[in-house]
Amino acid sequence: MGTVDKALSLLDFFSERRPEIGLSDLTRLAGxxxxxxxxxMTSLANRGFVEQDRKTKVYRLGPSLLRLANVREMTIPSKASARPVLEHLSVESGETVHLFxxxxxxxxxIDFIETSAHATRVHMDAGERISLHASASGLxxxxxxxxxxxxxxxQGRLERFTNHTITDVSTLQKCLKKVRxxxxxxxxxGFEEEVFGIAAPIFSPDRLPVGSIGIATPHTxxxxxxxxxxxxxxxxAAMDITRAWGGSIPTQAGALQ
Amino acid sequence: MGTVDKALSLLDFFSERRPEIGLSDLTRLAGxxxxxxxxxMTSLANRGFVEQDRKTKVYRLGPSLLRLANVREMTIPSKASARPVLEHLSVESGETVHLFxxxxxxxxxIDFIETSAHATRVHMDAGERISLHASASGLxxxxxxxxxxxxxxxQGRLERFTNHTITDVSTLQKCLKKVRxxxxxxxxxGFEEEVFGIAAPIFSPDRLPVGSIGIATPHTxxxxxxxxxxxxxxxxAAMDITRAWGGSIPTQAGALQ
DNA sequence: GTTGTTGGTTCATTATTTGAACCATTGGTT
DNA sequence: AACCAATGGTTCAAATAATGAACCAACAAC
Structure with missing residues (x-):
């Protein structure tokens, strides 16, 4: 594992739940x-990817990230162009919806909307990357x-998140066949206790998945x-976004084709 | 210069004007x-900081940046909380306004609004970091x-952007005294040909500048x-944002104190 | 078919990264 | 007031990773 990879991996420890981290904590987290x-962290701070509080010395994510994200969004407006679709899905379903x-x-x-239709709702952390084998979106x-x-x-390591997570390869392959x-x-x-997820892939022009849109509900x-x-x-919703992004749905995908 | 710094510096070559860069071009740009x-770039791509087009092989900024920027904005909503002030400044001035x-x-x-009040307007690139000695915001x-x-x-290197850029240290110090x-x-x-900038600092709770808000007009x-x-x-506008962010204006700053 | 470009690979040389041991400061406990 | 256990930060020989000149294959232009 290279030095760059290590540096970037440190950024992943910052999340909504843990927006500020001190040196010792980060050392323990990262190992x-x-x-x-x-x-x-000094390297990251020098380029504005993190900033350090002058008094408390804790680190938080820095303004460079805002700039670069802005450049990306100005160039490829993934978030803005998907927003109306996401809002529609949110209103129609009355549940938490998300775009990855x-x-x-x-x-x-990338974006999510937590419903206000129910007192209980699925909460998502904007900082949490999702591995592919455990969630509806991933599958x-x-x-x-x-x-x-x-x-x-x-074939890689398949982390077990709950005791419903499917980690058996052949079972997963059967799931994937059904999804196809x-x-x-x-x-x-499969990913979080008590959460039932439904998601569909968004496709690129060459008919490969580039992301997903989905719903997360309390499984009850x-x-x-x-x-x-x-x-x-x-x-x-997935078809709408695929179309908006100029993508094409592969012929194998679902009964609608 | 460390490896991490090199990797991060590569990201700065991506901008609205140049959103996609191939390996050879990037090599020339970075030296x-x-x-x-x-x-x-492979390291950056593996963590989603850039992504590579499967066919054309060009790189562009990646989705990880959107996630991390989102975490930052959810935690410290710099952009969202300054937006109304920025919009007000835009409407009242009828010129391009910006937040750094x-x-x-x-x-x-971080954010800017290009006016629609005039046919000619100052254009800004979301990807361009601004050095401190040449712009109103920087000063x-x-x-x-x-x-x-x-x-x-x-005392460091003071780049000359136009032939109006002030690069003489003692002249700059006089300017700063006036600004104070x-x-x-x-x-x-001073920063871009034909552009006249006006900007005021935004302050942190410990009365140090954390950013700026300003106006950019054609100098004519x-x-x-x-x-x-x-x-x-x-x-x-600067006072409004300083207040919104819980900052304090130093007693030396301007006649309003 | 030749030429110049592209993205990508290789591996001995070189330079950077690493980490155990260290220090200074702070905040809580007795 | 003395003590302890944290904290952030520094040092430098040893270990490791990064470097870059030379290389290849694929493609496009002429």
């Missing part, structure tokens, strides 16, 4: 030596990736009739 | 060896930084009466 973490972008082996949260992407890629990921035929993925408490609210409605809404 | 750039955050020796663009910050810091920057007494900074074509439109109006509007 690197204190001198190493200090040097890496695929980056290598993880899904990056939606995995199912339509090139086989070499999806196999590489399935239906064009939509589900995960019943997932009745069969709501499930049918949610699946239809989600699939339509 | 590192091709093998080095390739390895650094200070990160070490540079200002990072506004420099003037209120701790002297050790501002002196270190003044007036609480507001100006730059007549900068009449004396508009200048007075723009200065008053800008100063008020």
């Amino acid at each position: 690197y030596d204190k001198a190493t973490v200090l040097r890496l 972008l695929l980056a290598k082996d993880y899904l990056e949260p 939606a992407c995995l199912a339509f990736m090139r086989v070499e890629e999806s196999e590489r990921i399935l 035929s239906e064009g939509i993925a589900e995960s019943d408490r 609210r997932m009745t069969d009739s709501f499930r049918q409605k949610a699946r239809a809404l989600t699939q339509q | 590192y060896d091709k093998a080095t750039v390739l390895r650094l 955050l200070l990160a070490k020796d540079y200002l990072e663009p 506004a910050c420099l003037a209120f930084m701790r002297v050790e810091e501002s002196e270190r920057i003044l 007494s007036e609480g507001i900074a100006e730059s007549d074509r 439109r900068m009449t004396d009466s508009f200048r007075q109006k723009a200065r008053a509007l800008t100063q008020q």
Whole structure:
């Protein structure tokens, strides 16, 4: 693992839940030596990727990230162009909805809307990258990736998040087959306890998954009739975003083609 | 210069004007060896800080940046909380307005609004970091930084952007003195040809500059009466944001104290 | 078919990163 | 007031990772 990778990995420890981290804590979290973490953080701070409180010495994410994200969004307005679709899905479903972008082996949260229709709702942390094997969104992407890629990921380490997480490769492969035929993925408490997820992939022009849109509900609210409605809404939303982004849906995906 | 610094510096070459860069171009821009750039970009790509087009092989900024920027904005909503003030300044002035955050020796663009009141307007690139000695915003910050810091920057390399850029240290120090007494900074074509800038610093709780808000006009439109109006509007906007962020204005700053 | 470009790879040389031991400061406990 | 256990930060020989000149294959232009 190179030095750059180490430095970037430190940024992932910052989240909504843990927005400020001191040197000692970060050292423990990352498992690197204190001198190493200090040097890496100093490098990140010099370029504005993190900033350090002058008094308390804690680090937080820095303004450079805002600038670069802005450049990306000005150039490829993923978030802005998907917003109306996400809002529609939120209103129609009355549940928490989310948009992810695929980056290598993880899904990056881009936008989400937590519903106000119910007192209990699924909460999401904007800082949490999602691995592909455990969530509905992840399965939606995995199912339509090139086989070499999806196999590489399935052969890798499959973390167990809850005791419903599927970590058996052949069971996962069966799931993926189903997702491919239906064009939509589900995960019943596979990533977070009590959460039922439904998600559909968003496709690039070359018919490969680039992200996903989905719904996250408390699994107690997932009745069969709501499930049918949610699946239809989600699939339509994914198609809308795929179209908005100039993508093409592969012919294998679901009954709608 | 460490490896991490090199990797991060590569990201700065991406901007609205140049959103996609190939390996050879990036090698030329950065001045590192091709093998080095390739390895650094691979590291960045593996963590989603950039992504590579599968066909054309060009790199662009990646989704991880959106996630991390989102975490920062959810935690410290610099952009959202300053938006109304920025919009007010835009409407009242009828010119392009901008918000920067200070990160070490540079200002990072966070948000800006280009006016629709005039056919000619100042265009800003969301990707361009601003050095402190040449722009109104930079001078506004420099003037209120701790002297050790501002002196270190003044003693460093002072790039000449136009033939109006002030690069003489003692002239700059006189400017800063004026800025300190007036609480507001100006730059007549110092950073970009034809652009007249007015900006005021935003302060932290410990009365140090954390950013700036300002106006950028074509210098031909900068009449004396508009200048007075723009200065008053800008100063008020900076105070509003300082207050919104829980900051405190140092007693030395301007006549309003 | 030749030429110049591109992205990408290799591996001995070189330079950076690493981490155990260290220090100074702070805040809580007795 | 003395003590202890944290904290952030520094040092430098040893270990490791980064470097870059030379290389290859693929493509486009002429």
